[in-house]
Amino acid sequence: MPRATKHLLIGGLIIMATGISAAAAANELSIVNPPTLGDPTPNGYSTAVIVPAGARLAYVSGQGGQDSTGALSPDFAAQVKQAYANLRAALDALGARPDQVAKLTVFVVDHDMAKLGVLTQSVKEMFGEALPAQTLVPVPRLAIDPMLFEVEAVVVMN
Template sequence: MSMGVSQAATATETSRKPTIVNPKNLYDPSPNGYSTAVIVPAGARVAYISGQGGQDSTGGLSPDFAVQVEQAYANLRAAIEALGAKPDQVAKLTVYVVDHDMSKLEVLTRNVKAMFGAALPAQTLVPVPKLAIEPMLFEVEAVVVLD
């Protein structure tokens, strides 16, 4: 491990959990709900989870951004668990936000911290004009390290 690197978690070959890296000479992104980089252990299998929106189990979609984000993370958790994995095995998230502005960051940060705790994955937020279906306001996809 190189000097100047803070780690929130340490991966071993047997755990197959990602190693979180937040270099001390860069801005600490963890208060905002993500990590600078994540290392996937050698030989690990990786799964890609398609974008999860805020639809409930009946396909219903709230018009409220915060409700959609909360439901999308619940849907992501269900997809992760269906793989036999846990949130601390997620290496990377990509989130898509319709008409993103700074007022939405608190909702996003609260939900990602609630799901991932200290094991914050690398993350990219992409502002978009719209998503697959008109009432969707948020979508999250994930890369997961499998045991």
């Protein structure tokens, strides 16, 4: 196999890229949505994201829906909106932009399809077309009982 060939294994999907793409050369994330897997973007995520060589990674701990006083709304949509505002504040503190987020993991208490709609809308509002890879994990509860949602992120720092 040629030396310039790179492999990326993501959940059983092997993505092969030869050489360095223009995006990688510019230290940008490369989004991969293979047509054989269907389009994930209506659900607010991308199948895979390639991180450029030499990039630094930052890991943002789970951000819940607490406001600056620690208060949590009992409303799921309000918690999601606040959690993404908290994530944005963490990105700002890092000097990072939403388009530098490679991967999100979200945790949802008592997940259902109505909640998926709220999540998809929030992700699209924050990330636009640069949708990161994402995993949703339904959970029975989170660290604090009234917490209904949490989002953590992997950020690529140039």
